[in-house]
Amino acid sequence: MPVAQAPTGRPLGTAGSVSAHSGTNGAATTRPSPVAVDLGSGQLRIRLGGHEPLTTLVTDRSARRYPLVRRGRIVDGSGCATALTQLLRHHQVRVPSRPLVVVCRPLLATAADQEATRRVLDAVFAPTRLLFIDTVRAAAIGAGAGAGTLLVADVGAQITEVAVLRDSQVIAGRRANLGTGDLAQKATVGMLADRLARLVRELTQGAGAAPAAATALARGIVLVGDGATRPDLRERLAATTGAPVHRAAGPRTAALTGASLAAAAAARHPAGD
Structure with missing residues (x-):
């Protein structure tokens, strides 16, 4: 089983973060609603604003139960997007228009890994900004x-x-x-x-x-x-x-909670991104 070393310091909103969209049409004066996402190998989690976390398993509902995320990497992008969309519909959650999304990433996530994540979240949320934060952070x-x-x-x-x-x-x-x-x-x-x-x-x-x-x-x-x-x-x-x-308190959702706090902070201080 590989053991790998992570690169150092990739703080949210600087070199380690990716912007999927550049805000236009009044983005300078309108703050996008914050959304936090944690695409874990066991569960997919979403948190919108201060609402309770929404959670679903990373396997689909077919008889073969294909994994959507394996060892921290998305292996079925369309299935992952579908699972997130179904999760939001099941809980009857209205997604804000063009939100700011902060998503957790594992240590050693590659550019390809991040691009796969970006495509999934772009399909589900069409975010005005997409920022990455290391899961441990x-x-x-x-x-x-x-x-x-x-x-x-x-x-x-x-x-x-x-x-x-x-x-x-x-x-x-x-x-x-x-x-x-x-x-x-x-x-x-x-x-x-x-x-x-x-x-x-x-x-x-x-x-x-x-x-x-x-x-x-x-x-x-x-x-x-x-x-x-x-x-x-x-x-x-x-x-x-x-x-x-x-x-840690609430250990299973600690990363999602942290991403949610980071998303709220980024929404409050867009110039700091």
Whole structure:
């Protein structure tokens, strides 16, 4: 299973963000409504403004149950767009015209990955602006993890990410194609915890961000995602790393909450994008 290193610092609204549309026809004086999206390997999530999150599984409803997202990458763009549209219709949610959309992206997302995401969200929302935010950063914001230097671990259904954040910016990270969805098949909790601990060690012992990672580890690991709901995983990770493990509040939706907060901030301060 590949273990990869993430590029450093891609803050929302700067070099790491993509604008799908350039606002016209009064966009300078009209603030687009904010929408947050998290296209996870286990569930697709949407949050419009301050409304409750809308969630659907990433498999379609056919007998063959094709995955829409695999290991953090969209594998069925049209199916993904259809699933999001059906989710909005099922909950009878009216999508605002040309909204501002902030979408979570995994560490190491490529330009092709982002283009696939852009096409899906353009089909569903026709946004006036589309901004990307690293999932680990969004999760830290959504969990209210605080300022300073943090070590955030996001254990999802099919990928696990660990990142060092300084003042809410990702400065280094690691990613592995293993998650809680593998526990019923080829992995055990011990295997997942050991892989996660290895990612942490690579950050604390590698070049560049090692001092910051060590400082963050002393404060403890902020655990988000589905893995944070498993006490056995938290206990094994704490025992393996020798560091306290803090379960984030609302760990499954922390990234969506953070993306929603970022979307609201971007809508309030368009000049800062």
